[in-house]
Amino acid sequence: MTALVALPVIVPLVGASLSVLTSPWRWAQRVISLLALTTNVVVGVLLLADVDGDEMLVMQAGGWKVPLGITLAVDRLSAVMLVVSSLMLVSVMVYAIGQGAEESRYASFNPVYLVLAAGVSASFVTGDLFNLFVAFEMMLVASYVLLTLGGRPGQVRSGMSYVVISLVASTFFITALALIYAATGTVNMAELSQRIPELSDGVRTGFSLLLILVFGIKAGLFPLFFWLPDSYPTAPGAITAVFAGLLTKVGVYAIIRTQTLLFPPDAQQGSFLLVLAGLTMVVGVLGALAQDDLRRMLSFHIVSHIGYMIFGLALFTLAGIAGAVFYVVHHIVVKTALFLVAGLVERRAGSDRLSRIGGLVRSAPMIAVLFALPALSIAGLPPFSGFVGKFALVGSGIESDEWAIVAVSLLVSLLTMYVMVRIWSGVFWGEPEDPAIAAWIESDESSVPRLMTGSASAVVALSVALMVFAGPLYDYSKRTAEDLLAPDRYVTAVIGDHE
Amino acid sequence: MSVLLAFAAAFLFAAGTYLLLQRRLSRILIGVGLVGHGSNILLLTSGSGRGVAPIIGTADPTDFADPLPQALALTSIVITFGVTAFLLALGYRSWRITHDDVVEDDVEDRFIARRRNGDQMVEEEALAEREQAIDEDRQ
Numbered sequence: 001m002t003a004l005v006a007l008p009v010i011v012p013l014v015g016a017s018l019s020v021l022t023s024p025w026r027w028a029q030r031v032i033s034l035l036a037l038t039t040n041v042v043v044g045v046l047l048l049a050d051v052d053g054d055e056m057l058v059m060q061a062g063g064w065k066v067p068l069g070i071t072l073a074v075d076r077l078s079a080v081m082l083v084v085s086s087l088m089l090v091s092v093m094v095y096a097i098g099q100g101a102e103e104s105r106y107a108s109f110n111p112v113y114l115v116l117a118a119g120v121s122a123s124f125v126t127g128d129l130f131n132l133f134v135a136f137e138m139m140l141v142a143s144y145v146l147l148t149l150g151g152r153p154g155q156v157r158s159g160m161s162y163v164v165i166s167l168v169a170s171t172f173f174i175t176a177l178a179l180i181y182a183a184t185g186t187v188n189m190a191e192l193s194q195r196i197p198e199l200s201d202g203v204r205t206g207f208s209l210l211l212i213l214v215f216g217i218k219a220g221l222f223p224l225f226f227w228l229p230d231s232y233p234t235a236p237g238a239i240t241a242v243f244a245g246l247l248t249k250v251g252v253y254a255i256i257r258t259q260t261l262l263f264p265p266d267a268q269q270g271s272f273l274l275v276l277a278g279l280t281m282v283v284g285v286l287g288a289l290a291q292d293d294l295r296r297m298l299s300f301h302i303v304s305h306i307g308y309m310i311f312g313l314a315l316f317t318l319a320g321i322a323g324a325v326f327y328v329v330h331h332i333v334v335k336t337a338l339f340l341v342a343g344l345v346e347r348r349a350g351s352d353r354l355s356r357i358g359g360l361v362r363s364a365p366m367i368a369v370l371f372a373l374p375a376l377s378i379a380g381l382p383p384f385s386g387f388v389g390k391f392a393l394v395g396s397g398i399e400s401d402e403w404a405i406v407a408v409s410l411l412v413s414l415l416t417m418y419v420m421v422r423i424w425s426g427v428f429w430g431e432p433e434d435p436a437i438a439a440w441i442e443s444d445e446s447s448v449p450r451l452m453t454g455s456a457s458a459v460v461a462l463s464v465a466l467m468v469f470a471g472p473l474y475d476y477s478k479r480t481a482e483d484l485l486a487p488d489r490y491v492t493a494v495i496g497d498h499e
Numbered sequence: 500m501s502v503l504l505a506f507a508a509a510f511l512f513a514a515g516t517y518l519l520l521q522r523r524l525s526r527i528l529i530g531v532g533l534v535g536h537g538s539n540i541l542l543l544t545s546g547s548g549r550g551v552a553p554i555i556g557t558a559d560p561t562d563f564a565d566p567l568p569q570a571l572a573l574t575s576i577v578i579t580f581g582v583t584a585f586l587l588a589l590g591y592r593s594w595r596i597t598h599d600d601v602v603e604d605d606v607e608d609r610f611i612a613r614r615r616n617g618d619q620m621v622e623e624e625a626l627a628e629r630e631q632a633i634d635e636d637r638q
Contacts, residue, residue: 130571137578144585148592156593160524160602163586167531167579168519174538174575181568182545230605296607 001050005059005072007043008082008121011036016114023107033093033110037117040086048079052476056483056493058127066188066495071127073190073494076480077325078124081253084329085124087462088245088336089117091455095340096238098451099347102149103238109149116142116242123250127494129180130187132254133173136218140166143247146239147231154234162231169217176210183207189261190494193487197264204267211258212269219251221310222280225303229287232302233295237343240295244302245336249328252309256324259313260484273314278405281307281412288419294342294352294427298335301419304412305331305378311405312393319396321481326474327389330377333463334386337374340456341367345427347448350440354426361428363441366453368428370460375424377463379417385466388474504544511537524590524600528583535579542572 015036022028051057056075060066074082093113096103103109119139126132144166148159181187183203184195196204213224220228228248232240259268284304291297309331312324342352348364349357361368377384390413397406432438440446466473483489511533518530550564551557590600 130574134574134578137582141578141582141585144582148589151592153596156589156596157603158605159589160586160593163582163589164519164527164531164602167582167586168534170578170582171531171534171538174535175541177571178538178541178545178568181542181571187567187571230608293607 001046002057002059004043004047004050005057005074005125006061008040008047008086008125009072009118011039011043012114012118012121016111016118019111019114023111026104026107029107029110030097033114034090036114037086037090037093040117040121041083041090044079044083044086047074048076048083051076051079052479056490058494066191070131071188071190071494072125073127073490074125075490075493076476076483077253077256080325080329080476080480081124081249082121084332085120085246085249086117088332088459089113089120089242091459091462092238092242092245092336092340094455094458095241095343095452096236098449098453098455099238099343100449101238102236106149108145112142112145112149116146120246120250124253127189128187129189129192129258130177133170133177136173136250136254137170139247139250140170143243147235147243149236149239152234158231158234162227165217165227169214172210172217173214176207176214179210180207188494189257190491192262193491194495196262196267201267204263205269208259208263208267208269209272211262212255212273215251215254215258216276217251218248219255219310220248220280220303220306221276222283222303222307225280225284225306228303229291229296229299232299233293237346238340240299241336241339241343244299244339245332248302248306249309249332252306252328255310256313256321256328256484260316260321261487261490265316268316270314270316273310274402274405277307277311277314278408279307280304280310281408285412285415285419289415289422292353292355294345294354294423295339297354297419297423298338298342301378301416302335304416305335307412308390308393308409311409312396314405315396315400315402316485317396317400318478318481318485319392319399321484322474322477323389323392323396325477325480326392329473329477330385330389330463330466333459333466334374334378337456337459337463338371338378340452340459341371341374344370344448344452344456347452348441348446349427349432350437350446351434354423356432356434356437357427358430358432359428359441364448367448370453370456371424371428373460374463375420377467379420380413381417383467385463385470385473388467388470392474392477501544504540508537508540508544511540522601524586524593524602527602528586528590531586532579532583535575539572539575542568542575544568 015032019029019032051074059072061070116139119135119142122135126135144163147162148155183199184192186192217224232243281304284300288297288300309324309327312320344367346352348367351357377386380386380390394406515530515533518526521527546565546568551562553563553566593600
């Protein structure tokens with residue numbers, strides 16, 4: 001099984017190079033992309049089954065021992081992230097093919113998309129801090145290209161700020177790596193987990209904050225989220241769904257991983273993170289309320305929900321981290337579903353401005369249903385998975401006596417419901433407010449390709465499945481949290497491997 | 500020696516940060532380059548210091564310079580190089596569209612802020628203001 005560990009990175013990369021070679025034939029590119037991404041799903045499921053039943057899987061690339069070689073390690077957290085992210089990547093690929101926009105117009109779409117997939121998987125399986133940087137760069141460079149594909153003025157404008165802010169974050173990352181290496185003499189996460197406790201208090205806190213800063217920019221934490229609602233909506237429709245579903249969550253994953261593995265309990269920034277989490281939630285949801293553009297509204301909304309995940313982590317208790325892991329999985333699926341449905345709305349109504357469109361509940365009842373399910377879930381209505389996640393988080397908050405953050409999270413839940421109701425009344429109720437839009441909806445051109453509806457329905461169905469299987473998934477999150485709270489397991493699995 | 504390098508890194512960070520805060524992409528690019536060099540120098544000084552080239556069989560392994568920071572710096576130089584090239588292409592594209600490379604404000608953001616006043620002409624006004632901002636920067 002150890003051989004499987006590298007596959008989620010290698011398969012998409014090989015696929016990407018083949019995709020470049022077959023660029024004159026779009027059908028060949030599509031077959032390669034779908035094959036590579038489906039393989040990733042299968043590999044992810046196999047890895048998940050293996051690490052859940054047994055110990056974690058570790059692979060030392062090239063057979064070099066720990067301080068020299070590159071460590072790839074899959075534990076429960078990595079495995080579940082791999083499965084969910086590869087499922088989303090396949091669905092969005094199908095959606096992009098159905099959409100027939102950027103995917104069919106540019107030969108570079110498929111290879112770059114596969115590099116993005118490889119970067120996302122590499123971030124999840126790497127056991128080395130520098131390799132995490134490389135994985136991030138792989139993912140980010142691919143995202144720069146996908147974001148600006150088409151080169152429209154809006155894309156160039158937001159692309160510039162997106163690339164610059166990401167570059168600044170990367171430079172901070174390199175700086176953090178340099179300082180950590182100078183202090184400890186290693187960049188392997190398992191070794192760092194042993195050596196960082198030996199450092200003095202101030203240095204440890206400094207490293208912890210520096211890493212929160214680096215990953216906070218990528219995750220969209222308050223006050224580092226300004227780039228997110230500006231840049232995401234300008235990307236091509238299907239791409240926004242991947243960015244929204246995956247990229248910020250890779251940042252959250254990195255925060256969870258580094259805070260639990262590298263730092264001993266007295267260097268963890270629990271109360272600081274709690275404050276950030278609360279502010280992120282409130283500012284994100286208030287930003288979403290003010291918007292008029294559907295995709296911008298949902299983008300602001302991502303920020304708000306990053307706060308929930310950080311809230312769970314910041315408690316550093318079993319229940320809190322289990323809730324955070326559950327919430328990350330739930331949010332990836334549900335947010336991707338919402339963005340895919342937003343793409344359907346835009347296609348059907350010809351615009352995504354709430355002030356111009358309306359009445360889709362009559363003209364496109366199917367889209368209304370597809371929107372309602374994930375929207376209710378994200379607002380946290382029982383029995384949807386969002387309710388389970390929020391219930392777990394609020395429960396753990398009460399357990400830790402953090403009443404302020406519990407109150408904030410409940411208030412934000414209510415405001416989330418309000419955001420969803422605003423979208424619902426703007427998009428689905430009433431009449432189209434713009435005569436041009438009304439004419440467009442009546443015309444034949446506004447029909448939505450079956451492949452798009454199909455793949456959006458599949459993701460929505462998956463979000464419903466999360467509700468049905470919330471019990472087993474929460475148990476799994478709990479086991480994950482146990483692992484994360486016992487970093488020794490990770491360390492022995494990685495270092496003990498070659499002794 | 501490492502004091503000198505520390506000062507060099509500090510200077511590069513300071514100058515780079517100043518340039519990063521400018522509005523023109525061409526200046527930001529130079530800023531990115533400087534800050535990147537600063538962090539690379541930091542990476543290099545994070546190793547154990549001077550030594551001979553770390554090639555097995557040529558010298559006593561205890562005299563070797565630490566090869567890892569060099570490898571890391573090399574990787575990060577390559578990545579920064581690639582991204583800088585991409586940013587240059589983006590700047591060129593921006594110049595072709597607007598004949599400028601100013602990184603503009605979020606137009607939609609101002610649109611939302613104005614909407615509160617019930618102004619119907621907001622979009623055009625926001626656009627006009629953007630043009631003005633570009634003009635001011637040019638002078």
